[in-house]
Amino acid sequence: EIVLTQSPGTLSLSPGERATLSCRASQSVGSSYLAWYQQKPGQAPRLLIYGASSRATDIPDRFSGSGSGTDFTLTISRLEPEDFAVYYCQQYLTSPATFGQGTKLEIK
Amino acid sequence: EVQLVESGGGLVKPGGSLRLSCAASGFTFSTYGMNWVRQAPGKGLEWVSSISGSGTYMYYADSVKGRFTISRDNAENSLYLQMNSLRAEDTALYYCARGLRGVISYSDIWGQGTVVTVSS
Numbered sequence: 001e002i003v004l005t006q007s008p009g010t011l012s013l014s015p016g017e018r019a020t021l022s023c024r025a026s027q028s029v030g031s032s033y034l035a036w037y038q039q040k041p042g043q044a045p046r047l048l049i050y051g052a053s054s055r056a057t058d059i060p061d062r063f064s065g066s067g068s069g070t071d072f073t074l075t076i077s078r079l080e081p082e083d084f085a086v087y088y089c090q091q092y093l094t095s096p097a098t099f100g101q102g103t104k105l106e107i108k
Numbered sequence: 109e110v111q112l113v114e115s116g117g118g119l120v121k122p123g124g125s126l127r128l129s130c131a132a133s134g135f136t137f138s139t140y141g142m143n144w145v146r147q148a149p150g151k152g153l154e155w156v157s158s159i160s161g162s163g164t165y166m167y168y169a170d171s172v173k174g175r176f177t178i179s180r181d182n183a184e185n186s187l188y189l190q191m192n193s194l195r196a197e198d199t200a201l202y203y204c205a206r207g208l209r210g211v212i213s214y215s216d217i218w219g220q221g222t223v224v225t226v227s228s
Contacts, residue, residue: 001170035214037153044203044218045145045153056216088153095167095212097143097155 002027002091006100012108019076021103023089031068033093040085049074110134110217112204117222124194128222130187130204138182141207143215144189146200160211167212194226
């Protein structure tokens with residue numbers, strides 16, 4: 001099983017700042033089998049990024065994904081108030097598909 | 109509008125069974141793999157099971173293998189999860205999600221979930 005470790009667990013930032021979230025895999029997931037999701041309280045997850053760097057439909061361009069192999073990053077260039085949420089990475093290279101434990105992005 | 113609506117959750121005793129359903133609309137259901145993902149109270153996301161568009165290929169998390177069965181009815185645009193021998197640790201919000209790119213996939217459309225509580 002591929003284990004995904006996200007860091008930090010909690011990130012405290014202010015609107016307008018840049019957020020950098022990390023996802024590290026226990027073994028390579030290649031260059032394109034990594035997705036990122038955003039989840040707000042009481043809501044279902046929302047797909048942000050797939051293929052490590054491709055934005056999903058209607059996702060603002062302030063969200064970007066990068067990385068390959070075992071190290072991946074989700075960057076939010078300028079935080080908007082609605083961006084404060086929990087973010088999960090997911091690998092889909094192989095079964096079982098696995099999620100990271102999440103990073104909570106909170107308002108400082 | 110593309111939509112997924114789960115149903116069938118509820119309170120069940122340990123060892124009991126439950127069948128979850130997911131009604132799909134707004135897209136050609138048979139051409140997509142489908143996933144079940146769960147979230148225990150206050151916890152993160154956990155992949156449970158996936159099924160191919162034709163229903164031929166199915167995958168399960170080790171934690172549910174042998175107890176849960178995923179299936180689909182493409183004529184009815186419906187996805188199912190039969191859950192047997194339920195345990196307290198199966199308590200969670202269960203999401204149905206549309207898969208993209210293969211059977212083991214990421215999910216672009218999610219339902220709002222149905223709550224399963226396993227307790228005596």
